[in-house]
Amino acid sequence: MTAALDTGTVRQLARACGFELAGVAAAVPSTDRARYHEWVAAGFAGEMRYLTDRRAGVRDDPRNLLASAQSMICVGKLYQTPWPYSTQWNDRERAWISRYAWGADYHDVVRRGLEQLDGVLRQRTGPGYESKICVDTAPLLERSYARMAGLGWIGKNTCLINQPLGSWFVLGELLVSLRMEPGYLLDPPPPDRCGTCTRCIDACPTAAIVPGGRDPLGRDFTIDSRLCISYFTIELRGTVPEAQRSEIGSHVFGCDICQDVCPWNRRAPVTAEPAFAPREFAPPLERLAAVTEPEFRSMFHGTPVTRARYAGFLRNVAVAMGNAGLAKFREPLERLAASQDTAVAEHAHWALQRLICGPGC
Numbered sequence: 001m002t003a004a005l006d007t008g009t010v011r012q013l014a015r016a017c018g019f020e021l022a023g024v025a026a027a028v029p030s031t032d033r034a035r036y037h038e039w040v041a042a043g044f045a046g047e048m049r050y051l052t053d054r055r056a057g058v059r060d061d062p063r064n065l066l067a068s069a070q071s072m073i074c075v076g077k078l079y080q081t082p083w084p085y086s087t088q089w090n091d092r093e094r095a096w097i098s099r100y101a102w103g104a105d106y107h108d109v110v111r112r113g114l115e116q117l118d119g120v121l122r123q124r125t126g127p128g129y130e131s132k133i134c135v136d137t138a139p140l141l142e143r144s145y146a147r148m149a150g151l152g153w154i155g156k157n158t159c160l161i162n163q164p165l166g167s168w169f170v171l172g173e174l175l176v177s178l179r180m181e182p183g184y185l186l187d188p189p190p191p192d193r194c195g196t197c198t199r200c201i202d203a204c205p206t207a208a209i210v211p212g213g214r215d216p217l218g219r220d221f222t223i224d225s226r227l228c229i230s231y232f233t234i235e236l237r238g239t240v241p242e243a244q245r246s247e248i249g250s251h252v253f254g255c256d257i258c259q260d261v262c263p264w265n266r267r268a269p270v271t272a273e274p275a276f277a278p279r280e281f282a283p284p285l286e287r288l289a290a291v292t293e294p295e296f297r298s299m300f301h302g303t304p305v306t307r308a309r310y311a312g313f314l315r316n317v318a319v320a321m322g323n324a325g326l327a328k329f330r331e332p333l334e335r336l337a338a339s340q341d342t343a344v345a346e347h348a349h350w351a352l353q354r355l356i357c358g359p360g361c
């Protein structure tokens, strides 16, 4: 037998474990699951096989992850720091790494907080308590459940946005065998507050925010990953399509533009989590182009950047150098063009070509 817990208490406990946002959703299939399968069927997942293989079906029901799950505690952790937005930044000599990847890897930080919360709940509820921690990588429709748990609405940029806190937060979940009153039984999920705004759609350099197709009035949007800079620079292995390379600008890992321009982030609060403080803000491209593989590993150890892998990162640095068009990048690009890795070499050749004949070629 397990003792009952209410959502308000869980929210307080989650706050004590470092989560600014918390709520409870029922651990049942999400009504959004059809959208997910349509998104995959439309090819929007690109080459991210973890979204399209057998794990696509696992997403249909959280009980595929924990058979005894009755509730899902959804948490959000702020990572915003007091540094400029990419849209306020214009230094062609430096690399833009997206905001969430400046400090410690959020997977580790959120997991630690959820382990703490899990421990407290276990103590309070006694035998029979079962749980599972999920942070990003589990086949779970995180934004759908977080919306149902009352954490925010899904904006046209597809990010979950909270009215006072903006969208600079990451999500995590604790699936539990406890029965609790879900957030949306107490309050309905927050209403959509995008209104007629289209700033994110207008600002996206690669037009990756496309109509979702579900809403007859065309208010519904989704991301075509095959056009998204975040996908190119983090997830895609091998070749970045030439047609999009010039739009990538100085991004070497991820992209923040559709959140930078969002009015709900204008007064977004800064995180109290020291682990998210930047190790180095906008490192010089020239230095990044010269890092060896062991240096790359130690420079970005414990941050999300390692996900790009060494070759992918150098490929991204080459593209950013080509977009900068600075003559001083010729020598480092010539070194990258001699790389054993064919993708790094090819992107460096492309970049060298741009130094010679300008961005239009």
Ligand code: B12
Binding pocket: 030, 032, 033, 035, 036, 039, 048, 051, 098, 099, 100, 135, 136, 137, 138, 139, 140, 141, 142, 143, 144, 154, 157, 158, 159, 160, 161, 167, 168, 169, 170, 171, 172, 192, 220, 221, 222, 223, 225, 228, 230, 231, 234, 235, 253, 254, 255, 256, 258
């Ligand atoms: C694959 C993935 C990506 C892909 C695809 C992005 C995408 N929009 O799907 C790429 C690599 C491009 C990506 C980029 C980024 N990602 Co990402 N990503 C994921 C991942 C692993 C799966 C997302 C997914 O299932 N996509 C498929 C689509 C169909 O799902 P969806 O957009 O979430 O939509 C579902 C619901 O939200 C709902 N829905 C969508 N729109 C609407 C509208 C209405 C009106 C309603 C009712 C419902 C609804 O239906 C959909 C089906 O369930 C999640 C973690 C997870 N396990 O969920 C993180 C996640 C979404 N990413 C995250 C982050 C931080 C980012 C980046 C900001 C990183 C960066 N700086 O580069 C960018 C943001 C780009 C963007 N605008 O989305 C966070 C988002 C936090 C937040 N506040 O929203 C997540 C939740 C990771 C985490 N644990 O914190 N990501």
Ligand code: SF4
Binding pocket: 157, 203, 204, 205, 206, 207, 208, 209, 223, 227, 228, 229, 230, 255, 256, 257, 258, 259
């Ligand atoms: S992350 Fe960048 S490329 Fe992707 S949708 Fe947002 S603005 Fe467009």
Ligand code: SF4
Binding pocket: 155, 156, 157, 158, 193, 194, 195, 197, 198, 199, 200, 201, 258, 261, 262, 263, 264
């Ligand atoms: S920029 Fe505007 S349309 Fe886009 S998510 Fe923010 S409020 Fe919504």
